[in-house]
Amino acid sequence: MTLKTTLIDVEALAALVPDDVLIVDCRFDLMAPGSGQRDVGKGERDYREGHIPGAVYASLDADLSDLSRKAEGLGRHPLPLEQAFSEVLSRWGWREGTQIVCYDAASGSLAAARLWWLLRLAGIRSVAVLDGGYPAWVNAGKTVEAGDVHRAARPVSLHFDAGQYIVDHASLRNDPKRVLLDARAVPRYRGEVEPIDPVGGHVPGALNRPFSENLREDGRFKPADVLRREFEAALGSHAAPDVVHMCGSGVTACHNLLAMEHAGLSGSRLYAPSWSGWVSDAGRPVAKGAEPG
Structure with missing residues (x-):
């Protein structure tokens, strides 16, 4: 089996032998997440009502973030610690070499892209996001199942390659x-609206590439060659390893990271605290409007 490392389509996923794949449902509603680390939000309720057969569930708040670290200036979705993320993979029964496929709803595969990136941070490359997400699976007439899925736990000990993948406050500056x-989105970047964070605008000098521009109208990613041309036009003379991605809290930025990798533009990194972490220090500068040029 040829392992997928960026995107996988519905038919390719359906053709995989169940024992050879770990499927992870990452559906999550940012406006209805649940109020605590293990409170059930809309995404988890939707999962229990119907999901791809064999899929386990990943909560953006409880499994892919550590909300207890928000007070450290790490943004609204701080990264989980290595041990905690290892325990998540252990609970899912992950074993080395297994193809992992993650998906979410039609809102752009945001939480799924976050899981994709976290796994790469931990040195796991055999992970792909389902192109088009759960709606693409359902619209193709594929089987779904309800309830929870429990896999036999296995010992897992992961280590993050922070130097290769993460940029912190100090190194950013x-x-x-x-x-x-x-x-x-453009209005938030320009500081015209800010529905979540206390301050609107962007980091001075930052360019804007809304993650929605990576997608076609049906919610699937644009072809790799199209994405490559668009990112190269946006970045000008900058090479992929010079790029540091950010967003509001380090989640949607992973979508741009995934799109660049799918386009063959490898080596970019994530400013994990993103805008919510940047503005946690009132002394950091804020820009509004569009950047010149």
Whole structure:
């Protein structure tokens, strides 16, 4: 079996032998997440009503983030610690070499892209996002099942390669080569509206590439060659390893990371605290409007 490392389509997923794949449902509603680490939000309720057969559930808040660390200035969705994420993979019964496929709803595969990136951070490359998400599976007439899925736990011990994949507050300000790419919608980037964070605007010098521009009207990603041309046009003379992605809390930025990798533009990194982490320090500068040029 040829392992998928960015995207996988419905037919390719349906053809996989169940024992050879770990499927993870990442559906999550940012406006109805549940109020605590293990409270059930809309995404988990939707999962229990119907999901791809064999899929386990991943909560953005409880499994793919550590909300207890928000007070450290790490943004609204701080990254989980290595041990905690290892325990999540253990609970899912992951074993090395297994193809992982993650998916969510039609809102752009945002939480699924976050899981994809976290797994790469942990050195796991055999992970792909289902192109078009759960709606693509359902619209293709594929089987679904209800209830919870429990897999036999296995011992897992992961380590994050932070230096290769993550940029923190200090290195963001001290790297003259980097170019920031902000995945938020244009009005939020420009500071015209800000529905979540206390301050609107963007990091001075950051460019804007809304993650929605990676998608076709049906919710699937644009072809790799199209994405490559669009990102190269947006980045100008900057090479992929110079790019640092950000968004509101480090989730939608992973969508741009995934799109670039799918387009063959490898080596970009994530400013994980993103805008919510940047504005946690009132002394950091804020820009509004469009960047010149």
